[in-house]
């Protein structure tokens with residue numbers, strides 16, 4: 001994150017004379033310095049140029065595309081910048097693009113305002129000319145309007161920058177699949193070539209036997225060291241320390257393989273654990289707590305999305321986690337979804353300190369795996385599912401509100417999160433199923449639906465949002481029109 005930056009490009013022209021251009025450049029630098037000092041932006045904003053010609057714009061776009069540090073371009077027009085001179089640059093822009101429609105001054109100065117002031121401060125029409133050309137070119141972009149010193153404007157810009165960081169992360173993401181996905185399951189399948197072309201993910205498989213070999217090389221000292229980390233982070237609520245040490249062995253081995261290949265996401269399945277004594281539970285959970293994405297049953301799509309949403313979140317590892325819709329509480333007026341997984345829920349969701357427990361696993365025929373057990377915290381959140389529609393990808397997002405679980409469930413041996421879904425449990429389920437959303441999701445308290453919409457927009461994939469205002473009829477129409485629109489667009 002420290003070496004990532006965003007570029008501020010201000011549009012103008014020669015019409016106003018050198019003094020105006022000097023003032024514009026000085027103010028642009030002042031705005032960038034002020035914004036960087038607020039702490040509301042996740043990484044550095046760099047003032048690049050007050051662009052006055054086709055050549056300057058083409059040049060800065062070429063540099064932005066080439067420079068790995070640059071994760072996005074933010075434009076603004078203090079004065080009027082005729083936008084035909086932007087065309088040659090913008091058609092080649094490969095980085096996320098945000099138009100900040102702002103103004104240097106907060107107020108119209110009653111006594112002071114004259115035509116000189118008007119010529120210098122004309123963002124109101126400069127930004128419209130600038131906005132037209134991006135609309136005309138059908139460019140994916142974010143438009144944020146408001147006063148640049150306004151804290152909410154700064155926060156929105158910061159969230160968009162985090163989204164763009166998620167784009168950069170996606171484009172270099174490598175996913176390690178330990179074995180294939182669970183037999184016969186449809187929703188965890190997908191076109192890995194298409195996903196790589198569209199989202200950048202390199203999804204490849206490694207043999208479980210190779211993992212077992214690395215596990216066998218893990219030393220007792222390495223396990224001792226990780227056990228200390230477990231003790232510091234979690235309460236150990238089991239006498240079966242051998243099972244916990246075995247999870248540590250699995251974690252160390254998986255981390256070695258992930259890091260050796262530069263992978264930030266992985267998947268495995270209980271059906272393919274040949275040579276392993278336990279399904280990784282605690283091991284996967286503690287890797288997720290360190291920012292790695294994970295998907296159960298070989299679900300590499302949800303694993304990658306988990307890693308991306310973690311990277312978009314606060315400090316690069318916010319409260320975003322692999323989740324599975326498990327069971328409902330259907331009491332009228334008191335309806336809740338219960339989410340969990342057979343083991344692997346990330347402790348970043350935990351309301352308190354997580355406990356390490358060991359329990360038998362009903363499926364898979366392996367030894368009792370150690371796992372983290374906890375309750376999810378309260379708060380507004382989203383659940384997100386990426387599905388392969390055949391020829392295109394669809395990202396489905398639903399607004400939810402997580403509650404402290406309304407009952408103890410003392411015999412449930414896994415981490416659990418309970419929530420109310422929008423617009424209601426039953427309509428929400430009807431919408432989710434109609435859209436084809438998976439039972440696996442990324443649940444996030446941290447990344448917003450607006451960020452996921454922007455991410456999908458930049459990536460050029462379909463986005464479906466289920467909100468408090470969604471009706472089944474409206475959603476069915478939206479999906480119908482989307483199908484036609486995507487066919488017209490071509491299969492990509």
Ligand code: MN
Pocket residue numbers: 296297324341440
């Ligand atoms: Mn599952």
